[in-house]
Amino acid sequence: MGIIIRFFQVVFLLASLGLSSAALAQNSDQTGLDYTLWEATATRADDAIAAGRASDVALENLRSQLVAWRDGFTAAQDQNAPQIDSLRAQIAALGPVPEDGLEAEEIAARRQQLNDRLAATRAPVQTAEAARSRADALIDQIDSIILTRSTDELLSLGPTPVNPALWGGALNDLIESGTSVVHEFTNAWESPVQQAETKASFLPVSVLTVLGLVLLLRGRRWSERLALWLQSHNQIAWRWLLGFVVSLGQVALPVFGLSALVVAIYLTGLVGLAGDTILQVIPGAGMIFFAASWVGVRVFPRKAGDLNYLNLSAQQRTEGRLYAASLGLLIALTTVLVALADFENWPAETRVVLIFPMLLLVALMVSRIGQLLVAHYKNEMKDLDEGIPNYRCRMLRLMGRAAMFVAIGGGILAAIGYFQAGSQLVFPAAGTLGLLGFVLILQRLISEIWVLLSGRGEEARDTLVPVLAGFLLTLGAMPLLALIWGMRPATLSEYWATFLQGVPLGETRISPTVFISLAVIFSIGYMLTKLMQGALRNTILPKTNLDAGGQNAIVSGTGYIGIFLAALIAITGAGIDLSALAIVAGALSVGIGFGLQNIVSNFVSGIILLIERPIAEGDWIEVSGQSGTVKSISVRSTRIQTFDRADVIVPNADLISGVVMNMTKGNLTGRIIVPVGVAYGSDTRKIEGILREIAEAHPLVVMNPPPGVIFKGFGADSMDFEIRAILRDINFGLGVRSEMNHQIAERFALEGIEIPFAQRDIWLRNPEALNGSAGQGEQQTAPVATAADDIDRDLIDTADEADSGGDAR
Structure with missing residues (x-):
């Protein structure tokens, strides 16, 4: 319940800050800021900070007022910006004051007049700047006080819940609180007037009670059965989406039933202060329980045929549903217990003793769910023949181990006496697991919607759009995760305001508004460029006498020029001043020139190719030993398709500086x-x-x-x-x-014409040495070398050379 309260707190705070800022800005535009009222607010803040006795709630309220004032001062700083820029331009047009101080009287009088007007125009801006600086300082001091208090409370050693001496008093306090609730009902019923009013409301009370009980006891089961029936036949996208919408009734119907019962109890008129405290938190507590059960059913489905988020067995999925529902029930009961404790103002000993069993059980459920996440990793490892699981699987294992560690550590800290620290570990860990399951469900929802819209079937689940949507969902969950782990809504709103304010760049600030304006203007320019290219390619250029290469050059050049102009107009339209980066760009240009000289060379060569058109698409060329047809010419490289149907990427610099043979330049002959x-x-x-x-x-x-x-x-x-x-x-x-x-x-x-082939005659010297005709044991005398032998040797060498080069017959 605390998590939900924090979430709505930050939403309300952001809305209130926006309304306050708008009101102050409107007031500033019409009648100016009331600095007397501001001085009173700032003085009150100084006194509260100096005393240090104000409660956290009072400090938060005071801080919200200071933030509203600061937003008004920020708006006032830009109130006279056009007039100030105009006056400065007029003063600059007069030129600098001469060094000797002698200046024409008319110029001097005009300069003095402009300076006086500039000072008068800047006065409200300077006042607003000073007030804004003071507001910033006060806000920082309040944040420091609240943070110090939270840290001291978190690290303070209190009573240990395992001390048996405290159990009796805690049990008595709980019994007394329950008895007081019962006494409120009985005392109210003893009044005859109240009895008459209760009897008069018997019919609406009965109808709401019956309706509430039916929705509470049967609504969840009806919704679950209908969702399972819709998804039982197959897993096509529209059936899954319809089943998902129906499954939301597992939360909505019982919560409506619980709310109807609460309204019925209120209509009896028997509710007292203690009962009202409990009844106010029951719908929220019930929503926590039913939402946790719904998340458990979606993440750990009953049927193995469903597309599972985790690789778990049927038994493990059953355990997951049980742990998720138990976790929701424990947190719901803790929410009711905390509300009763705040109303009855229980001592710290009673709070610790009564909440500690809930904390231990929550820690146990968190640890068990963490074990299921680790089991998912182990099951994935078994299914993989080689390699390691993907990044998502490894992250789930890491989260599972972290959940087990946090649950054990939080329980030990709470048992020792650091109950606040233990609570800040265990309960946020449970909320984190719930948020993780909800993000997984939303990712699946977006995937199914994309499958339905794209019409590409099941393969669309693994495309880029669902992946990017999941990434954006994860980023969007970060603020909720920060609230779960104890970040103050005011701190979160401060970060959001800083993000919207942007970072300084030259004379401008790069903010989300500027970035969105830049993206929108560039997108419009890019689309107009593509439309113009399409019109040139398909409508205008085919009616001219230009060849295909010239048409392609014009279309490509139009694209490059259009993208450049779109970027330039987008930067100018967004108000980004890049003059401050001129010096840095000049210093870096030399190093970039050396490091990217090949890329620049190819870029310039690509432009030359498009202008001179020594080659064009469809030409048959030969370059660097590669022969093929030119398929495309880009700014950096040219793609050639060889006759083996292989694509060769040739840098444009090679086509300009090297030797290129164009077989079809000008004509095909x-x-x-x-x-x-x-x-x-x-x-x-x-x-x-x-x-x-x-x-x-x-x-x-x-x-x-x-x-x-x-x-x-x-x-x-x-x-x-x-x-x-x-x-x-x-x-x-x-x-x-x-x-x-x-x-x-x-x-x-x-x-009868003969096509010859090469023939060679081979002469062998001493052929008897080859066939072994000489008598064994007889002494063979070496022949005497003669001139004829030299001629025979030359013939054999010639025949050998002919054999090595071709067929010798």
């Missing part, structure tokens, strides 16, 4: 060469005619200039010819060459 060899003794004129007929007959060969046949010369094994032909589209050069070779082979076979 290109020449191919088809080499042909024929046997010696063939009719060369006939060969030339056949080859010319084959070249001229191909449909891709142009006739102007006509294809030529070259008798290249006499080779070692053949007479060599070449077909040289110009093709309409050089991209088909390989296919044309292959087709011509087929036709040449067919025509040569019909005409």
Whole structure:
């Protein structure tokens, strides 16, 4: 209950601060701030701080007033900003005062007049600045006092709850408090007037009682059964979402029933002060219990077929639901007990003794849930063949171990006598586990909504949008987590105000408002740039005589210029002054230039490529030993797709500074060469005619200039010819060459023309040494080397060289 109260406190505080600031700002605009009233408030704050006897509640109220005043002073500081800027600009236009002090009378009088007006205009601003500084100092002093008190209370050693001497007195106090509640009812019933009023309200009391009991006893079960029925068939998104909405009735229906019972009790008119104290907290306590049970059912589902948040067995999930419900019940009972203790003003001994059993049981439940988180990690390890679980799994194990450690430590501290410290460990740990479960449920909810909206099926759960949503949910849960662990709502609102105020950058402040303005303006500019690119690419440029490369260059250049202008307009529109960064940017530019010279070189080369267009998309080029088709040209690099369908990323600097062969620059025509060899003794004129007929007959060969046949010369094994032909589209050069070779082979076979292949004769010296024909045991005399031997050796060397290079027959 304390967690919920803190949450609503911070919401109310932020709203009240906003209203107060708006009221003060409006008052400042119309009649000016009442500095007399401010002086009285500041003096009262000084007296309270000096005395140090005010309660925390009084100090918090005083602090909220000071914050409202400070917001008004902040608004007053910017009240005359346009006039001040205008006067300063006029003074600067007059130029500096001469060193000798001699200045024209008109200029001097004008300068003095402007300075007087500037001083008068700045007076309210300076007064507001001084008052704001004083308000800041007072707020800091109040925060320091409250923090010191909280620390002293947290570290103070009090009565130990395990002392048996305190148990009897605590039990008597509890019995007396319960008896007082009963006496209030009985005393009120003894009054005849009250009896008449109670009997008169019998019908509404009966209806509310029956309705409350039905909702309380059966509403949760009805909602759970309906949700399970909706999700029993399959896990498609809309069924899960509908079941989720229905499952909220597990909290809403019993809470409504409990509220109806409370209203029925109030209608009897028999409620006294003690009973009113208990009845006021019962709906909130009931909401804690039913919400904890609902979270337990969602995080630890009954059916194994559901998409589980944790990798647990059926028995472990049953234990999880039990622990979650027990945790909610214990916290709800503690909330009622604390409210009764505050009303009855129990002594510290009674509070410690009566709340300590609840604390121990809460610590036990927290520890058991922590063990389930560790069990989830162990189950994940068993299911993995190799490697380690993901980051989420490791974080859950860490949280489980932390929960066990905090639960044990808090219980020990409370038993020793540091009851406040123990409570600040155990109960926030329980709230943290509940918040963690709620965040997991919301993440799943967003995932299912995205699955339904995207229409991509189950795979949409693992896309970027649900992951980012989960990250934002985690960030959004941080303030609630801070409240759970004891941060004051005022401190949280102070951090929020500082965040909204932003950080100084030059003459401006970078705040969330500035950042949002920057993002919105840049997004609009970016979308307009994309629309203009689309219009140029699809509507305007196709109607011009520009080639595809020129059109692509214009579209790309428009995109770069548009993004640059969008960024410039966004920075200017958001009011960001980057002049203060000019010196820093100048100092860093040298180092950045050296460190990023390759990137800058590629960037400039990309711009040159887009302007000069030595290559364009679709060109067949060869660069750095890579040959392929240009697919895209960006500012930093160019993507080439080879004929093996592999993408090669070439830095733009290589295309500018290196040698590039563009096969299709300007047009697609290109020449191919088809080499042909024929046997010696063939009719060369006939060969030339056949080859010319084959070249001229191909449909891709142009006739102007006509294809030529070259008798290249006499080779070692053949007479060599070449077909040289110009093709309409050089991209088909390989296919044309292959087709011509087929036709040449067919025509040569019909005409009886032989295509030779290399032949070699091998001479062996002393062949008898190879086949072992020499007699065994006979002395072989070494032959005498002659000139003929040298000639044979040369023949063998020549044959060896021919064998190493090709087929030797």
